Amino acid sequence: MTDLKQTPLAALHRELGAKMTAFAGYQMPVQYPRGIIHEHLHCRSRAGFFDISHMGxxxxxxxxxxxxxxxxxxxxxxxxxxxxxxxxxxxxxxxxxxxxxxxxxxxxxxxxxxxxxxxxxxxxxxxxxxxxxxxxxxLADRALLALQGPEAAAVLAKFSSEATALNFLQVCDTNIAGAACTVSRSGYTGEDGFEISLPAETAERVAKVLLAEDGVEPIGLGARDTLRLEAGLCLYGHELNETITPIEAGLGWIFKKGHTDFPGAESILAQRQNAVGRRRVGLLVEGKIPVRDGALLLDNADSEVGIVSSGSFSPSLNRPIAMALVDQRVATTGIRLKALVRNSAVELTVCRLPFVPHRYHKPGR
CATH class of the missing domain: 3.30.70.1400 (Aminomethyltransferase beta-barrel domains)
Structure with missing residues (x-):
């Protein structure tokens, strides 16, 4: 991994005993000694710290x-x-x-x-x-950190009242442990939480201060992926790519009404109006065998109807789950499908997303 880029927290990850992996050209922590399931459940119950400085x-x-x-x-x-x-x-x-x-x-x-x-x-x-x-x-000289989970706000309140006064998808400039930061109330887990952009040279100091707080533990890429899957959030290269439209990916809610001046608008808006093509759905997997991305999906007549885009074990639900792109005609809650896994047929049921309810901090909640 000598050719890989490192984030400003690389030394800290090693100090914390992280298992490192190659990801998007970077050396990144996939998990820490207590493991992915522990990290996942800790973020759902307390507060998880993430290094996401590889993002642009x-x-x-x-x-x-x-x-x-x-x-x-x-x-x-x-x-x-x-x-x-x-x-x-x-x-x-x-x-x-x-x-x-x-x-x-x-x-x-x-x-x-x-x-x-x-x-x-x-x-x-x-x-x-x-x-x-x-x-x-x-902004190549900036780091990006995330603090996610039901105790994230209580932890950050010790350092920035401005940040904890934010609602979901609001932003402020503030100071954390002597470092000037831009903080947003946002994240990629479905939990309430914050993302913190700050100069790279101050990232380790702020990270250590946050990790020293009771209830905060480091979370690697493994749990970040299972958390976002449970939250029904897209991952580029899986639910999204240059051949998948935002309509197929279930992102119709992002559209600005009446906006038609953007690349691909004609085909995207026609697809939206006519409700044709494939759609992203959730899948509950029967049994204990995980269904991974790339698995083909069949209907009850054994006709191919789609492909799994992401799949893993859900620590919160204690069962395998998946997301898939399927033909519009089978994209209905309750429809039964089959996935081909190592020449065996695994039963699945189409379900609503997200698998685990979002807990974003919004006005009135």
């Missing part, structure tokens, strides 16, 4: 920045309030997804967080599309 961070600045980004995505960006965030996708001319992104509206433009495995192509694409319209700036 950038700024798009200028008076036309928000409008320029809106022309690259079906989501509404121009009318997003300052210091608010929105989940969206960058689409290609065929209607597929280049990447899914988090957009933050700033007073002088927008900030973007993109996936680690896509950031090189994303940044090249953005530089090309924004040339002459807005200023693009990669």
């Amino acid at each position: 961070q950038c700024l798009v600045l200028g008076p036309a920045a928000a409008e320029a980004i809106e022309k690259l995505t079906p989501g509404g960006i121009a009318d997003l309030p300052v210091n608010s965030q929105k989940y969206s996708v960058l689409t290609n001319a065929q209607g597929g997804v280049i990447d899914d992104i988090i957009v933050t509206r700033l007073a002088d433009g927008v900030g973007l967080i993109v996936n680690a495995g896509c950031k090189d192509k994303d940044f090249a694409y953005l530089r090309e599309k924004l040339a002459g319209t807005a200023t693009f700036r990669e």
Whole structure:
């Protein structure tokens, strides 16, 4: 793994006994000594600390920045309030997804967080599309941390009252343990929590301060994946890619009403209006055999109707679960399907997503 990039917390991960793995060109912790199931359940019950510094961070600045980004995505960006965030996708001319992104509206433009495995192509694409319209700036000197779980707010309240006053998808600038940070109330677990962007040189100090708090434990990529799967959240390269449209991926809720000026709009909006093609669904797996991504799905007539996009054991439900892209005609709760696993047929039932209810901090809750 000598050719892999390292995050600013690489030494800390080794100190904590992490098992490291290659991921998106980085050396990343997949789990710590107590294991993935423990980490997963700890995040669901207390607070989990994640190093997500491999993600790409950038700024798009200028008076036309928000409008320029809106022309690259079906989501509404121009009318997003300052210091608010929105989940969206960058689409290609065929209607597929280049990447899914988090957009933050700033007073002088927008900030973007993109996936680690896509950031090189994303940044090249953005530089090309924004040339002459807005200023693009990669934030290569920033780290990104996450604190997730039902006790995350109580922990962060000891360091920043501004951060814990936020609602879901709101952002503020604050100070944590002497480090200037930009904090959003957001995450990738389905739990209440925060993501903290800060200078790379202060990341280890802030990480150690948070990890020293009662109830906070480090969480690796293994549990991050099972947490997001239970929350029914897409993973690029699985539920999303350049051949899967946002409609197929079940992301119709991100669309701005009346917005038609974005790449692939004609085919995407036609698909949305006509309710054709495939759809992302949840699957409850019968028995104890996990059904992994790539498994073919069959209907009761043994006709192929889709493919599993993500699958794993759910620690919260104590059973295997999966998400899949299936033909529209079988994308209905309660329909029984079969997955081919090592030449055996495993029974599954289509279910609603998410598998575990979201617990985001929203007004009135």
